[in-house]
Amino acid sequence: MRTLGLRHAITSSLEHHAVLHPLQALAKSGETELSYLRHDAQGRLDLGHLEELLAAHPRSFVSLMHGNNELGNLNSILEIGDICARHDAVFHTDTVQTMGHYHHDVQQLKNHFLVGSAHKFHGPKGVGFLYRRGGLEVGPLIHGGAQERNVRSGTENVYGIVGLAKALEIACRDMTAHQHYIQGLKDRLIGRLRAGIADVQFNGLSVAADQSLYTVLSVSLPPSSISEMLLFSLDINKIAASGGSACTSGAQLGSHVLEALGGDSNRATVRLSMSKLNTEEEIDYAAAQLVKLYQPALV
Amino acid sequence: MRTLGLRHAITSSLEHHAVLHPLQALAKSGETELSYLRHDAQGRLDLGHLEELLAAHPRSFVSLMHGNNELGNLNSILEIGDICARHDAVFHTDTVQTMGHYHHDVQQLKNHFLVGSAHKFHGPKGVGFLYRRGGLEVGPLIHGGAQERNVRSGTENVYGIVGLAKALEIACRDMTAHQHYIQGLKDRLIGRLRAGIADVQFNGLSVAADQSLYTVLSVSLPPSSISEMLLFSLDINKIAASGGSACTSGAQLGSHVLEALGGDSNRATVRLSMSKLNTEEEIDYAAAQLVKLYQPALV
Numbered sequence: 001m002r003t004l005g006l007r008h009a010i011t012s013s014l015e016h017h018a019v020l021h022p023l024q025a026l027a028k029s030g031e032t033e034l035s036y037l038r039h040d041a042q043g044r045l046d047l048g049h050l051e052e053l054l055a056a057h058p059r060s061f062v063s064l065m066h067g068n069n070e071l072g073n074l075n076s077i078l079e080i081g082d083i084c085a086r087h088d089a090v091f092h093t094d095t096v097q098t099m100g101h102y103h104h105d106v107q108q109l110k111n112h113f114l115v116g117s118a119h120k121f122h123g124p125k126g127v128g129f130l131y132r133r134g135g136l137e138v139g140p141l142i143h144g145g146a147q148e149r150n151v152r153s154g155t156e157n158v159y160g161i162v163g164l165a166k167a168l169e170i171a172c173r174d175m176t177a178h179q180h181y182i183q184g185l186k187d188r189l190i191g192r193l194r195a196g197i198a199d200v201q202f203n204g205l206s207v208a209a210d211q212s213l214y215t216v217l218s219v220s221l222p223p224s225s226i227s228e229m230l231l232f233s234l235d236i237n238k239i240a241a242s243g244g245s246a247c248t249s250g251a252q253l254g255s256h257v258l259e260a261l262g263g264d265s266n267r268a269t270v271r272l273s274m275s276k277l278n279t280e281e282e283i284d285y286a287a288a289q290l291v292k293l294y295q296p297a298l299v
Numbered sequence: 300m301r302t303l304g305l306r307h308a309i310t311s312s313l314e315h316h317a318v319l320h321p322l323q324a325l326a327k328s329g330e331t332e333l334s335y336l337r338h339d340a341q342g343r344l345d346l347g348h349l350e351e352l353l354a355a356h357p358r359s360f361v362s363l364m365h366g367n368n369e370l371g372n373l374n375s376i377l378e379i380g381d382i383c384a385r386h387d388a389v390f391h392t393d394t395v396q397t398m399g400h401y402h403h404d405v406q407q408l409k410n411h412f413l414v415g416s417a418h419k420f421h422g423p424k425g426v427g428f429l430y431r432r433g434g435l436e437v438g439p440l441i442h443g444g445a446q447e448r449n450v451r452s453g454t455e456n457v458y459g460i461v462g463l464a465k466a467l468e469i470a471c472r473d474m475t476a477h478q479h480y481i482q483g484l485k486d487r488l489i490g491r492l493r494a495g496i497a498d499v500q501f502n503g504l505s506v507a508a509d510q511s512l513y514t515v516l517s518v519s520l521p522p523s524s525i526s527e528m529l530l531f532s533l534d535i536n537k538i539a540a541s542g543g544s545a546c547t548s549g550a551q552l553g554s555h556v557l558e559a560l561g562g563d564s565n566r567a568t569v570r571l572s573m574s575k576l577n578t579e580e581e582i583d584y585a586a587a588q589l590v591k592l593y594q595p596a597l598v
Contacts, residue, residue: 016443017442017443017444017445017452018442018443018444018452018453019443021442021443021452022442022443024442025442117454119454124456124458125454125455125456125457125458126426126453126454126455126456126457126458126459127425127456141440141441142440143316143317143320143321143323143324144315144316144317144318144320144321145316145317146316153316153317153320154317154425154427155416155418155424155425156424156425157423157424157425157426157456157459158424158425159423159424159425160425160456160459
């Protein structure tokens with residue numbers, strides 16, 4: 001922020017911790033002012049509000065994600081980028097959920113920054129990348145030796161970097177086929193859950209094929225005594241699912257995203273993710289386990 | 300520094316960039332005052348000066364390395380730790396060069412922090428660790444998810460961490476045998492260079508077996524027209540060596556450590572490192588190449 005010479009930042013309370021926490025730390029230390037974008041109950045961002053904020057604070061730092069990691073909601077970063085460009089803003093997008101799953105054309109996008117994390121596209125854990133548009137200077141977070149052109153010091157994770165590049169190449173090569181296959185799994189899962197659980201709902205835009213990640217389904221389950229044991233019950237039945245984001249797994253914290261949507265706190269949420277490695281049998285099994293848990297008690 | 304509630308730091312201009320640059324950045328931003336410890340022309344730290352500085356600034360943050368990465372000089376971190384303890388200082392040591400090569404007994408050492416980097420003990424590149432004495436709170440450098448108990452956010456480099464642990468286990472298992480073997484290689488190299496190059500010298504305490512790393516030899520070569528092409532000439536003869544630290548390789552910057560020692564700028568320095576994987580034949584070959592380069596021109 002200091003290196004970029006910016007004094008005001010705009011983000012959304014629906015962003016990932018990895019964006020929210022650093023921005024909040026900068027705001028707390030007085031290095032930046034921070035504004036939050038309005039959104040509706042499904043998590044749709046209010047782009048009119050973005051125009052207002054940018055009119056009041058031109059040359060802001062704007063960080064808005066592409067695909068929401070908890071809800072699956074997709075934001076139009078093409079449209080947001082155009083708004084940012086009109087107000088001379090610096091536009092950063094957390095593309096961790098979409099890199100390797102959607103095409104990103106940096107010639108067309110107005111983004112100054114994009115990011116990727118290898119394990120989100122079947123690469124190794126613990127390695128990622130930052131795309132930075134030419135001409136923008138950024139200061140290092142980690143000082144020391146002059147590695148990576150002074151932007152990030154430290155001996156490089158070479159095999160991780162090689163693995164990331166290869167994984168991204170493979171992910172992009174077969175992207176369209178995977179999109180169709182995984183969307184098919186997601187539709188199948190939605191169908192099974194709707195057929196088996198009365199009053200099942202889906203958070204945000206999770207159920208809308210063209211407005212959400214094809215890899216994520218955020219399921220809102222009716223009030224039940226099973227809720228407290230939901231993740232545990234799925235886990236012992238060999239289903240890896242989470243209540244909110246994976247980062248808070250084990251921590252038993254509520255989801256800041258679901259809280260920001262202001263839904264019914266008596267309903268439990270489970271996030272189910274799918275990949276090209278999943279099968280229809282696995283989808284049917286997961287759906288059957290959830291349906292069984294939410295069967296009305298037999299009298 | 301902020302988390303620890305400290306306002307004054309003490310280090311040495313012989314420290315690694317990875318320590319110097321962050322401390323200098325904190326000093327520049329006004330978060331800390333920074334004092335530099337005096338040293339002699341061989342790089343021996345003036346511990347009397349440390350006592351003086353700590354008497355004037357009790358409860359300082361002290362960062363002094365164990366084995367110097369460029370010179371090989373070993374500092375007595377046991378003695379420094381005792382001085383720090385008497386003045387209630389927080390003592391950090393860059394043990395990157397010595398971890399896996401020397402024993403570190405955290406019950407005996409007064410250190411609050413020690414570090415390790417896997418590739419320095421034949422583990423994978425791009426992964427390291429911080430040892431922190433219990434009871435000390437440190438704030439995160441990387442904010443985000445709550446990984447690693449909130450100290451370092453981000454999905455963990457799992458295979459790197461597993462590789463680091465295994466490599467350290469192996470390094471510690473055979474440590475004494477490796478020490479003897481590698482010290483033998485170093486002594487052999489010193490002997491060959493002394494026999495073949497008139498006026499060869501060794502920087503710092505590099506030549507003293509009990510006062511320097513057995514893995515590093517810092518060779519100071521007599522003034523010669525070959526100096527400018529020295530690293531290049533070694534490289535094309537398949538000898539991987541560096542002029543200063545590895546971090547500045549390719550950058551053609553002078554060494555801040557050699558500069559701090561104030562030696563003769565007409566002499567070239569080459570740093571040769573040895574490991575358990577090197578052979579006597581390789582030592583003889585490297586020595587022969589250097590000797591050949593520094594032969595007086597035939598008339």
